[in-house]
Amino acid sequence: MSRISNPRYVQGLNEANDHFIITDPGSVMLSNHDVMNWVQEQKAHARQVDEQEEREGLTGVVSGRPANWLHALDKVEEYMNRDFHPWHNNPKYTGRKDRNKMYRDLMVALDDADLELVKTELLMLFNTRPLTLPVLGTIVEEMDSRFDEEEQLQILEIVKNVLGGGEEDGDTDAVADGEDTAAVADGEDTAAVADGEDMDAVADGEGAGPVAKEETMHEA
């Protein structure tokens, strides 16, 4: 029947008895970098487990991974590897802990300079890392009425300092702080996946917004 052939909607094993419930339709926002790291960890962990099974002679006994899951991971990874993301060729992005620190640094720096941005704007700054005023204008609504040109340039400056800006193009103006380059990807990060450890959500500093506090992530 043609109506069942559409593969994109969630299909239960037995349609008539499918009773899944959405208890939270999405109140926690994740950054692109969160998801990219998660995809990499998932694939690495799956590979590790599969290799282990092979060593123990269990290949084929424990059945393979769901094909649609592998496909989803591959496609998202492909998207995340494209060169327009801020982490591409960017030495400031070295690990999960650095990412949370960078997000917080961004928030604090903007706060210190009295530049008020909404949570969603902050997330977009983090995801797209604008380096020019036109792109900043797409992210910050009513930019010209909220900030004068000097303040707008200040935002760009802060973004460039915290998230890196154009080092990949050989821009020597970007200064790497000692603390930024010292951090190295934690070995424990990959092991944590096995315990279903929650990925760090975007930390909520103050005020209401779609981004939940980090504490709620550790309820499980």
Next chain:
Amino acid sequence: MYTLVTVADVVEIHPRDFHKPSKRAIEDWINTKYADKVIHKVGLCVGFHSLISASEGLIGHGTGIVNVNVDFRLIVFRPFKGEIIRGTISSSNESGIHMSMGFFEDIVAPAALLFGPSQTELEEGGSRTWVWKADENDFYFDRTEKCLMRVEQETWTDLSPQMKKLDEDFDMEARDAAGLRSCPYRLTVSMALTGLGPDLWWLGEQAEAAEEAAKAPENVEETNEVEMAA
């Protein structure tokens, strides 16, 4: 673009999977059901993220299948309205431009949400390309160009068999006004503000001309009207 969604479902573990560690059996079942699929009005699921709780298994009569009540989280793709996201132009037709993000392809930028009313379309060698005619400059929406776009609207179509009684002559392959097949989740985006559209436009010598043209009154008014209607 991504959120964590909490779901409660009943996982069924078949006897053939009893040798699997429980965690693995549950994860695999959840990923088989949800990965790369759209949940109506929730978003496109990427995969199982974490387990919150799992009950004891209850064995069903006859089949020996173990049912486990599970609460878990999924990573779901669902950009919010007004979010600026990146994609590439995949094709164009009379009604607008189709954008793609690789893992998600049902993105449409209709003609009304593209730059300026001075929008026209040129047929180049059989294929169509949208062109923004701004003052004396022509800005092309070329295929495979990397672009920034703004999410304006989400459209959900419930395609599950029991939810909708479709007419007998309903054709799943039929294309609607935008030239897309009926799909469970579609994003309508705009590229009509300074900074949106192909990256190339806003870098280099043409950037200034583009910025000037984008600020032209007719462009701004058009955008506002469309945004209010959305």
